[in-house]
Amino acid sequence: MNKSEFIFNKVCLFLERFMIIVFGLLVLDVLFQVFSRYLLGTSFTWTEEFARFCLIWMTILGAAYLNGKREHLSMDFLYDKLNDQNKKKVSVLIEILIFLFALIVMVVGGLNLVYTTLHLEQLSGTLRIPLGYIYAILPFSGFLIMCFSIYHISNIYKNKINL
Template sequence: MTRSELIFNKVSRILEWIMIVIFALLVLDVLFQVFSRYLLGTSFTWTEEFARFALIWMTILGAAYLNGKKEHLSMDFLYQKFSKANQKKASILIEVLIFLFALIVMVIGGLNLVYTTLHLEQLSGTLRIPLGYVYAIMPFSGFLIMCFSVYHISNIYNNKKENQS
């Protein structure tokens, strides 16, 4: 196993655990909300906001995780019609486009959003935490997606070299 595969597996495992913890907190939060509403007769306003933020984090981290595992949604009808050589070229093109999307939209756009909300000192309505911290997941996940794309491109390229030998 190469060094890049070890790093990839380690990062994927860490992402899995982070998402498990977020999901567990989300479940506990919703259960607490139901318990407090129906058994205590009171509703805590912070539980809805926490659930929303946890779902945002889990979704965006999940997108990065699935991209890394190459288990994201794809329509490959046309791709399957290509020859093996063209499939490799198309795979590299797809990974480059994913990399560029993650760079421009998620990292650059996300950093701009984080900076703006922190600079304007915007706070969440109930929890009163800076929204920049909530939005920070966007550039972080974008960076992970970029790293995964580089990893996938190197794997495609290395497989291409091995097949030519």
């Protein structure tokens, strides 16, 4: 195992464990909300917002994780009809497009969103957390997707990825 595979595996393992923790917190939060509503007769407003933030983080980190594992949704009807040389070219083109999307939309746009919300000191409704901290997952995941795309392109050229 070379250095890039080692780092790739460690990053994926970290993402898996972090998403398990976030999902566990989400489950506990929802269970607490149900418990408090039906057994205590009161509802806490912060549980809904916390669950929403957990779902945001799970979704965006999950997209980065699936991109890294190359398990994201794809329509491969036409791709399967290509020969191996053209599959290699199309795979590299797809990775470049994913890289550009992650760079422009997720990293640049996400950093702009984080900066704006922190500069304007916007806080969440009930938890009173600066929204920039919640939105920071967007550029972070975009950066991960960019790194995964570079990793995949190098593996495509090294013929380590099954086309």
